[in-house]
Amino acid sequence: MKDITKKYTNGEVTIVWKPTICIHSTLCWNNNTGLPEVFNPKVRPWIKPENAITEKIVEHVKKCPSGALSFYYNDEEQKPVETTTENIVETLPNGPLMVYGNLVVKDSDGNKTHKNKVTAFCRCGASNNKPYCDGSHVKIGFKG
Missing domain, CATH: 3.40.5 (Ribosomal Protein L9; domain 1)
Structure with a gap:
């Protein structure tokens, strides 16, 4: 499967989506757990970061269980996120x-x-x- 990466920005933060590793948990768009005004798989583009404040977007992207969604602040140098805890x-x-x-x-x-x-x-x-x-x-x- 082709490794695709898509990026969506609101000017302050860029959301990075890697569909090949998405497990479709629905945590990003589900009404009970997600941010459906930003993440809506029924429309294109399905990510609209202009519909919420940066802090809310970051809070919800961090909940992605597969790592298919990540983010970086546009005014900072992009660095890969690495964990330092045990596996x-x-x-x-x-x-x-x-x-x-x-x-x-x-x-x-x-x-x-x-x-x-x-x-x-x-x-x-x-x-x-x-x-x-x-x-x-x-x-x-x-x-x-």
Whole structure:
């Protein structure tokens, strides 16, 4: 799957979205947990950062469990976010295996990819972006 990165800005902060690692948790746009005035998957573009203040946007982007959403302030030099804590592995009910921390993922050809913050690995076997979760577990009704 092609590695796509999209950016959306309100002038102060830029939201970075990497759809290939999105697990479609709905935390960003759900009325109970999200910021639907900014994140709305039913319209294009689906991210409209001009609809909220920067602090609210940052608060909600930080909740993204897969790391598909990230941000940077436009007046600061872009630096990759790295965690300094121990690695934590969490199995989400009926969903992916979440790994928190700095990782190096090595594929079957020996290619290495550096991951930091949060990485969601597929448990259902239906992802089109293996070994990473792409939210296919929802479509197939995965239980586990």
